[in-house]
Amino acid sequence: MQKGWAVLLALLLAVLLHLLVLAWWGPVAMRSALGEGRTRAANAVSWQVRWALEGAGAPAQVAQAEPPASWPPPVPQQVRPKVLPTMPPPAPQAEDAAGIAPTPPPSLHPHTGVAHTSHDHGVSVQAAPPPGPPRPMLPTRIPANFEQSLQVRRGGQSGQARWAWEVDRGRYRSSLKADVRDRSGAAALDWASHGGIDEHGVSPDRFLARPARGGARAVNFQRDGGVVSYSGPTGQAALVAGAQDRLSWMVQVLAIVQARVDAPMASGDAPRELPSRLPIWVAGPQGDGGDWWFEVHRLPDTGCWHFRRRAERRYDVQVDLWVAGPPAASGARLARLVMGPDGGRQAAWELRDSELALACGLPP
Numbered sequence: 209m210q211k212g213w214a215v216l217l218a219l220l221l222a223v224l225l226h227l228l229v230l231a232w233w234g235p236v237a238m239r240s241a242l243g244e245g246r247t248r249a250a251n252a253v254s255w256q257v258r259w260a261l262e263g264a265g266a267p268a269q270v271a272q273a274e275p276p277a278s279w280p281p282p283v284p285q286q287v288r289p290k291v292l293p294t295m296p297p298p299a300p301q302a303e304d305a306a307g308i309a310p311t312p313p314p315s316l317h318p319h320t321g322v323a324h325t326s327h328d329h330g331v332s333v334q335a336a337p338p339p340g341p342p343r344p345m346l347p348t349r350i351p352a353n354f355e356q357s358l359q360v361r362r363g364g365q366s367g368q369a370r371w372a373w374e375v376d377r378g379r380y381r382s383s384l385k386a387d388v389r390d391r392s393g394a395a396a397l398d399w400a401s402h403g404g405i406d407e408h409g410v411s412p413d414r415f416l417a418r419p420a421r422g423g424a425r426a427v428n429f430q431r432d433g434g435v436v437s438y439s440g441p442t443g444q445a446a447l448v449a450g451a452q453d454r455l456s457w458m459v460q461v462l463a464i465v466q467a468r469v470d471a472p473m474a475s476g477d478a479p480r481e482l483p484s485r486l487p488i489w490v491a492g493p494q495g496d497g498g499d500w501w502f503e504v505h506r507l508p509d510t511g512c513w514h515f516r517r518r519a520e521r522r523y524d525v526q527v528d529l530w531v532a533g534p535p536a537a538s539g540a541r542l543a544r545l546v547m548g549p550d551g552g553r554q555a556a557w558e559l560r561d562s563e564l565a566l567a568c569g570l571p572p
Contacts, residue, residue: 349470460488464486500527
């Protein structure tokens with residue numbers, strides 16, 4: 209019995225040893241067979257290639273081509289593309305000052321009144337100019353130095369104001385201060401403007417507004433750079449010919465009226481007439497800037513002019529200005545001014561010269 213178990217165990221060991229030998233020898237034999245097959249395939253040359261070589265007189269054995277003496281081959285020179293000359297841009301054509309299209313005013317925020325311009329990835333998008341007559345270039349006669357006392361009314365409050373204008377050697381300074389005070393005791397109006405005189409009339413360099421509350425805000429007319437910048441709001445506006453600020457535009461109107469009064473008489477009253485609609489580009493301390501289109505009416509019975517600017521949108525500035533000419537004063541002067549935001553919470557400003565307003569036929 210023990211002999212039979214020994215024989216069976218020996219057989220099992222022999223079978224196990226045989227399986228181990230096969231497991232080790234099989235992959236080795238397969239790798240050797242594959243390597244030999246690849247070598248034969250690499251060294252074998254098809255009969256088509258061999259026939260073509262023998263027909264051309266070449267040896268049957270394909271020899272590896274030797275590299276040329278100059279190796280690596282020289283790098284060919286890069287051929288630069290021929291740059292064709294570009295045509296210069298056409299020269300800008302000179303435009304008549306009377307045919308310049310009006311500059312559109314920027315849209316105002318409904319609550320703050322600050323102008324904002326639409327942008328597309330930093331590129332300013334300019335809106336199309338509003339319809340209207342072309343911008344005229346009217347003659348001006350800058351008024352002489354004056355200091356005018358005015359009555360001020362704002363809502364239920366009243367007080368006194370002083371408007372001063374001084375020009376010397378082509379430079380001017382102007383200030384408008386109102387003594388109307390609110391409940392906190394702060395002055396309600398304090399404006400100042402200075403600049404020069406050019407062919408368009410008053411040419412401001414800087415406007416400064418000191419409000420009752422908050423810091424002062426300035427408008428800078430950078431004529432070298434051709435832009436109008438603001439100390440408070442960010443952004444800039446293009447500087448147009450004849451641009452004015454919130455104070456200088458009133459002197460510009462006086463200069464336009466004075467030039468018409470001093471013009472020599474021609475046929476009828478033609479030289480005394482002004483366009484029925486007159487644009488003046490005005491910049492304010494809130495970052496706004498654009499054309500104020502005035503409706504101009506002459507009052508022949510009194511020798512006064514009425515300039516009205518209607519609000520183009522809610523919270524826009526609405527203006528009514530009456531100007532009296534000689535002989536009511538030594539020159540054209542402000543008779544009455546009503547200015548304020550349309551639909552805003554703040555009451556409109558009213559500046560009045562009582563004697564000149566009465567001479568223009570205005571109610572007290």
